[in-house]
Amino acid sequence: MGNENLVKAITESRNFENGINRIHYSIHCSKDDAFSLLIEQVLRRIHFWNYNNANTLIKAFSDHSNPDFKNKQWAITYAAKDVVEDYYGHKTLLVENFDKSDELGQLAPINCKNSVSVENSLVNKVISLFPTDKTKLFVKSLLKYGKIATMDIFSMTDKKFEHALYDRIAYVKSNAQMFTEQLSGFDHQDTLDKLKVLGDFEYCLNKYADPMTLNSEVHTLFISNSDLFNDIFDYATKVYGMKYQGIVWESFGLINDHQLKLDEYKLIDSIIDLQQELSKQFVPKEGQVSLYEATYLS
Numbered sequence: 059m060g061n062e063n064l065v066k067a068i069t070e071s072r073n074f075e076n077g078i079n080r081i082h083y084s085i086h087c088s089k090d091d092a093f094s095l096l097i098e099q100v101l102r103r104i105h106f107w108n109y110n111n112a113n114t115l116i117k118a119f120s121d122h123s124n125p126d127f128k129n130k131q132w133a134i135t136y137a138a139k140d141v142v143e144d145y146y147g148h149k150t151l152l153v154e155n156f157d158k159s160d161e162l163g164q165l166a167p168i169n170c171k172n173s174v175s176v177e178n179s180l181v182n183k184v185i186s187l188f189p190t191d192k193t194k195l196f197v198k199s200l201l202k203y204g205k206i207a208t209m210d211i212f213s214m215t216d217k218k219f220e221h222a223l224y225d226r227i228a229y230v231k232s233n234a235q236m237f238t239e240q241l242s243g244f245d246h247q248d249t250l251d252k253l254k255v256l257g258d259f260e261y262c263l264n265k266y267a268d269p270m271t272l273n274s275e276v277h278t279l280f281i282s283n284s285d286l287f288n289d290i291f292d293y294a295t296k297v298y299g300m301k302y303q304g305i306v307w308e309s310f311g312l313i314n315d316h317q318l319k320l321d322e323y324k325l326i327d328s329i330i331d332l333q334q335e336l337s338k339q340f341v342p343k344e345g346q347v348s349l350y351e352a353t354y355l356s
Contacts, residue, residue: 061112061116063112063116064112064115064116064119065097067115067116067119067120068097068100068101068119068134069093069097070120071119071131071134073131073134073135074096074097074100074134076135076138077092077096077134077135077137077138077141078092078093078096078138079092080138080139080142081095081096081138081141081142084142084145085141085142085145086210092141095141096134096137096138096141099137099138099140099141100133100134100137102137103133103136103137103140104130104133115130118130125305126302126305128304128305128307128308129301129302129303129304129305130304131304132303132304132307136292136295136303139292181198181201181202182198183240183241183248184197184201184241185197185198185201187233187236187237187240187241188226188229189229193226193229196208196222196226197226200223205219249336252286252332252336253333253336253337255279255283255286256329256332256333256336258279259276259279259329260329262275262276262279263326266311269311269312270311270312272310272311273309273310273311273312276310276311277307277308277310280307280310287307290325290328290329290332291303291306291307291325291328293328293331293332294321294324294325294327294328297328297331298324298327298328299324300321300324300325300328301321302317302318302321303321305318305321306318306321306322306325310322310325
């Protein structure tokens with residue numbers, strides 16, 4: 059396993075225990091197996107084998123005053139997400155191999171490697187339209203992980219899965235108007251809300267020259283819209299290779315180190331990507347107000 063003191067420093071972290079529980083409940087393995095999977099992924103994520111001196115890493119994981127401490131805690135959190143995603147074999151939000159997707163409104167798969175994740179907004183809103191907790195869990199699992207994983211999670215045979223799926227499709231069909239109206243409203247308002255938040259971020263960048271003020275305003279924005287920015291940080295990590303998520307989250311605007319500053323730019327690039335993706339829904343025609351007027355000034 060490598061350096062025992064380093065492993066001890068990592069595994070004694072509260073984030074590590076949370077990561078074990080996340081893996082245990084997500085992929086239904088034993089906690090011992092979750093432990094092994096997580097420690098292996100953490101060491102891989104921090105590029106342990108590139109370090110000549112493990113003491114630097116030990117201090118970063120164990121010393122709360124260490125400037126790299128929060129970033130290493132984020133590394134554990136993201137490592138747990140990696141384990142779960144790798145287990146299910148793909149990172150799509152909607153189901154690629156869902157034969158009856160046409161029955162559910164022809165929802166196309168969204169690949170999180172090429173698109174900002176909408177997991178926290180779209181999936182939760184879709185499942186909120188179903189009547190019972192059991193139904194919501196089934197639909198959420200199906201949309202997030204697909205047929206095979208859902209059958210595994212709910213211990214279903216093919217026949218039981220098809221029966222459950224038929225019941226959910228029948229519910230959608232019998233409430234087609236409600237689903238159409240609600241999902242249309244969700245999509246439009248969710249897009250407006252996200253663009254408003256991203257407009258606030260851009261406004262902060264342009265308005266506040268003082269680093270302390272900029273940090274305070276942006277950090278408040280991160281906290282108030284944590285679901286959205288967690289997705290954006292995750293996207294920045296996957297697409298642009300952001301390494302110091304925790305430092306950027308806490309210290310945006312105060313960073314002077316060149317390498318860390320690059321991660322700030324990666325975050326900004328990710329926000330621009332999301333703005334462009336969302337803006338496609340609001341391209342103004344002649345005589346209409348601009349996207350900025352329709353969202354930020356509304």
